[in-house]
Amino acid sequence: VVVVVLLGTFQNLCFLWFSVELSGTLVLSIECFGFLICHHCAVNENTRTFDLTSQQPGQRTRFVEIFGVIHFILFVPAFSRYSEPLEMGCVVSTPKDSGGNRRRPGSIGEVSVYVPGLRIPKPVDFAQSLGDYLSKNIVERLSALRTRIVVMTGQEGPTITRTKRKTQHGGSTLADLVQALEDYLPVLLGLVKDGSHLQYKVQFVWVNQEDNKEETTMSNAWYEVLSVLHLMAMLSLSQANLLLLPRSSSNDGHQPKVSEENRRASVDIFLKAAGYLDCAVRHVLPQLPAELRRNLPVDLAEGVLRALSLQALGQGVDIQLGMAIDSTKATLAVKRRLACEMVKCWQQAQDNIMNLPLTNGWGEKHCLFVKWKYVEAKAAAYYYHGLILDEGNTEKSHGMAVAALQAADEYFKESKKLCEAFNAASPLSRNPPPWGTMKYLSEKIPKDTSSKVRINRDLYSHERIMETAPTLPDFSLALKPDEYQLPQVDSSWRTENIKVGQTDPNHLKGDK
Structure with a gap:
């Protein structure tokens, strides 16, 4: 357990340093990768990678679960320190950007x-x-x-x-x-x-x-x-x-x-x-x-x-x-x-x-x-x-x-x-x-x-x-936009019987 605590502390210190030196996405990826390793070991009884104390699978699993809990406890303070910059600015959360909502081509x-x-x-x-x-x-x-x-x-x-x-x-x-x-x-x-x-x-x-x-x-x-x-x-x-x-x-x-x-x-x-x-x-x-x-x-x-x-x-x-x-x-x-x-x-x-x-x-x-x-x-x-x-x-x-x-x-x-x-x-x-x-x-x-x-x-x-550069002559624009008009409402609405509920006809808001 002492070894695990020391390893977790060392990882957390590395995380704090990386949070300054590297981009937020990479830091989060490093930290999540470590946590996923712990989770994988906890659910895989045949794992021998972290077998530091016992040859019995049940004990190995319990040990790795303890490792995961300690890792999470050490991870929370660093993550909360890191997470504040994500809320800055006018753009909606960066995970939405990475999900492809507003893709910016290079x-x-x-x-x-x-x-x-x-x-x-x-x-x-x-x-x-x-x-x-x-x-x-x-x-x-x-x-x-x-x-x-x-x-x-x-x-x-x-x-x-x-x-x-x-x-x-x-x-x-x-x-x-x-x-x-x-x-x-x-x-x-x-x-x-x-x-x-x-x-x-x-x-x-x-x-x-x-x-x-x-x-x-x-x-x-x-x-x-x-x-x-x-x-x-x-x-x-x-x-x-x-x-x-x-x-x-x-x-x-x-x-x-x-x-x-x-x-x-x-x-x-x-x-x-x-x-x-x-x-x-x-x-x-x-x-x-x-x-x-x-x-x-x-x-x-x-x-x-x-x-x-x-x-x-x-x-x-x-x-x-x-x-x-x-x-x-x-x-x-x-x-x-x-x-x-x-x-x-x-x-x-x-x-x-x-x-x-x-x-x-x-x-x-x-x-x-x-x-x-x-x-x-x-x-x-x-x-x-x-x-x-x-x-x-x-x-x-x-x-x-x-x-x-x-x-x-x-x-x-x-x-x-x-x-x-x-x-x-x-x-x-x-x-x-x-x-x-x-x-x-x-x-x-x-x-x-x-x-x-x-x-x-x-x-x-x-x-x-x-x-003394002369003034350019003034001409009216010959080109005009097309006279586009909104199309007629689709014929399917002619037979539509709109049900009137409890509505407020003056409701004009709802923007976000």
Whole structure:
């Protein structure tokens, strides 16, 4: 027994030292491993590893049981000392993280379109919440439709980076998940039909990505509708990203590029994503009481939803500008207008998220992406503005052209630094092979700026030129989000006889 006590004390001292030097997970693993050894020995009468006192199995077992008790007594003080740091911070307990609720990938691969993570729904027991009010058929249908989404998002994780992952039936997981959401939404809307009290009966739980809180629970079906629309938009942006990653052609073997078909399809997808988000802002957010709106995760904050919608429009305009560059019919005026519209989109997106607490990995990266694209758009706009000004016949217009081109060059250099910062931010990412608008401008801006400055070097000094960079013209946005409307309530609700229990129609809370 003395030997056992000494061994236990020595182990505890080692634990206290390791608790300082090593991570909490490793410490807990070491300690639990030791305790499991004791438990294994206690239940295995044939164990001879710890036979220090007797050759009789019964005595050996009792001895090891004593060892386990002493080990546990020595373990408790050290564990309580260690356990305090686990409660710090805004994130829900780390065991939930390790269980896969909020998985954080180390890298998200090539990024043409940034998607700030997919919010993931957690299982809901509709039978317990709605069994007293609805028929078994509709409760089971709600459960089946939502469970399908839970399983698919759980398998896919917070981001979709693979282009060719197929299901066993030949479809893609991305398309199947979008279809699952579209199937679920009309049935879900039955819970909010005509202000039904059923909208307050179910606690919906979603795992966040941009918010510091790991997950958000609310007893309001409009929160579920909002979450579904947000996920549909993020899946659309993911689909656009996959379309806009350059691929090598097996026919020509040249540098990877994005086909015109994919570019045109991506514009339609951007408008669809913007439509989902616009509907969420205009038609779903107003349905939530003010208190619940204040408690929404930052992922669903109005500013973030508006910024994502503007991001979709901005990237759609970027694709249009790239196609205009490739077209021999597009004039400089058309290209300048598109570039200036792109600036407006990204400026408004940045304004919407500027004061929001986007401080964790996905959120910080989101802010960097918007800032990078805003500066990149200004480089394009000043470049085309400079070319148009250079067509003038006056000394003043030539000087302003040089100023605009030098501004374009400065913004282009800044955009490259912001691009590096974006890719270095967690989760790591990388640029696809250059293509489209910025491939063209990365070659033209330095070359044309150097040429114009050399020609007009006697007109303006560098300092004077930078100080007098002309104001960009203001154009209204031509691209508009799709006019998405919430679907009609599923026909299965027409024959549903909702049982009215003892409910409070003014019950608006239940958020956690």
